[in-house]
Amino acid sequence: MENKRLYKISFIFIVCCILIYAGDVLFWCHLPIRIKDSGLTLTFNSMIDHLLHGKFDVDPDIVGKEGFLRDGHVYAYWGIFPALLRLPVIFLPNGLHIDVTRLSCVIAAIFMFLINLKSLKYVTANTTPASSWVRKSLLFAIAFSGVQICFLRPSLYQEVCLWALVFGMMFVHWSLRACLDAKQIPKALIWMSVASVGALLTRVSMGIGTYGAECLLGIVVLWRHLNNISKSSKETVHQQKYQYVIAAAILIVGILLTAGINFERWGNPFTFANYNLYLYNAEYPDRIARTARYGLFNIQRIPFGLIYFFFPLWAVRNGNHLIFQNLFTHLLDAVELPPSSFFLTDGVFLLFGAIFIYSLLNRSAKCRSTDIRIFSCSIILGLAVPAVLMLMAISMNYRYRAEFYPLIMFLGFMGISCVSVGEFNKKWLKTLCITLVVIGIIFSNAILIIYNLSQHGPALELITDGIPNYYLSRFRHII
Template identity: 40%
Template structure:
């Protein structure tokens, strides 16, 4: 088929995407006050083009890592590489592309998730209409698309990683519905590799999920292992290539291809010396933090005060956690429909076997790794919630597939209620994130969390 023979309606989504991307990046040309930190990826790209792995210490500031007289950033290099086209602009080093980049990633996330939902609807006409409509609302107006609109360099990294997670989930759902071919494997490998170059916690999960797929499929095709390996060879080589680039960057920064950040050199340690002690005693990740992590992400009572006037779980937080960031939020409120559908998917896998159950379980286990890491991390920041969404959405989409095939599903009223709760809670939490301050939350709510937000919203 020649380009001229392609119907205009098929090109319309691509044209809309191009316009959306151009509009988002055009925001970089709007005059506004620029925070030096938001120019970090400009500096990173400038140095990478000269064969260096450091960044300008005056730009990255406290967020840098001083190693051998040079200052490094720990963020992956992909957001910097995405700025390559803009090196054609005069003075590009001082242009802030952060907001535009965040919006492009957000648009990409929404489009990818809606494409996945449309694929399910196309392949399985039995999908209940109320579930379809509710999922559109939830995917666009709650959760990952709404809660994190405090656009900054911190969010930019997480948004692009979340986009690669959404792309991985889309390929995994495509494989559930249409079979696992070389194309789906290539997308899985590409998403995993790009995530490793963006945010390592999510990258590890996608790589593990991809590895689980390879293992399960190798066992399934053991009678024709040579043919299967021929199918998987190119995707595996692609992932190894991107992994090699990641290892090269790590080597240039830290002198070790397997080190992604060495917090012994973190500049912020000078302001928070207790963090060095906590890291030496307990490490960056520790299973003992999981109970507090579950509270932080699902039941944030840590912001309330007990009868003694102290914050609940204050002793636990001081012992194990560097920072627990505001606003208080719970996935049970911002994403209940995703969680219910995901629970139905897991229950369905337990009750009945299917040809692709083992692969789905392997993917879910891999996607659970980033969530597990965040539950036991030394810092619990609000934006880290984005690492949970690939798991939640993969399980939710899998639950939709089971529902479309006659499996259990919440009724229209329950579905509508869950969607409404999700949207309202996400809007409230997102607004609180916008007006609040970053950093250790316990330092901000001395007069109580209610008083803090009344003042932040200008109501006091």
């Protein structure tokens, strides 16, 4: 009864929180930028309109400089899933001119919360009395910090990230089931395939990670299936084969759809975006030379990526310059505001993730069977790909944090499963966990506020007078 009441209260809180942030607060914080980008937010309206007519370009007046010019047509590089969400809108009077970006972001955030709540309930289903605090404290972390809060800024860029995260969290949920209960693997693979296709059709980097993770898991499962086939009944073997075929077919359909879209957009099924055709290059001509020299992804950028996402020293001034300013501008196109760190917003999940990694390395861990170790490592390797890509990307943008969350949440939930069954039960853990939850809630909401005050684009040009002066001027401009 206590847990049910807690879930009801938390759900009410999160819905109210989302509506408040997505409504009045985000409106006045975001107002100057929202007016500037109001045309861009109709890009997916234009995309679905063109798709229904068999075309893959978008209206150049709507997408503006975010478009790519090829053979006299302007294309967008975003996946088509957010455009498909606009299908109901076309039946409304003047529907193609209705901006539903804000509503789409809210719906995605609610879905993401419900999926993560379901994952938490699953991994704590067998909680010991001594670990009953885990579910209660983590519930608040899921509702009011980290992935649930940090991206609540209604814009086209964030909408793509939020829906990619919905599919990413869906993939994580079924990955947990596959790793913790081998009997659920055939069913889990089907739903993981659905999530992978959704991610690929929304944000390709997220899709590459989920596809990679499922393919690695599929190889391990197939090897395990072949070794145990003599021990299973013919009916069971037939049913499992049928489910494996469905999962593989879904993945193949997703690949074919994506390849077809890529071919129509870029003339090559293996090209997801051709930045030589990017219209924004006219404003930043140095990008073409930098891309040609270092590429869109380069291993040399990993140290700077770690600094940007985990240790935001790049925003600290050293005299008249920012620390690492010359190096950042040499290798990167842009470093975007606000400065943030996963240690501040997601410390509790990083803690539980570290516990899980420790349990994987500790052979005496009772709850880590050989299957769980192998399955988990397959998922971890796949989900690490998008995070590593973002560490090597030519631009460091705040929204790219989304690519890290499937890996962080999977590791965190697996670590929670260790603690909830009493595998790792230290006296200091409860205090540290609750402290990190509080810190995560405070910093996630604070960073969300300054994110809504931040302008898009290269930050080094905006904070020449320092971070405090920049945000003070932004606040004064809005009020």
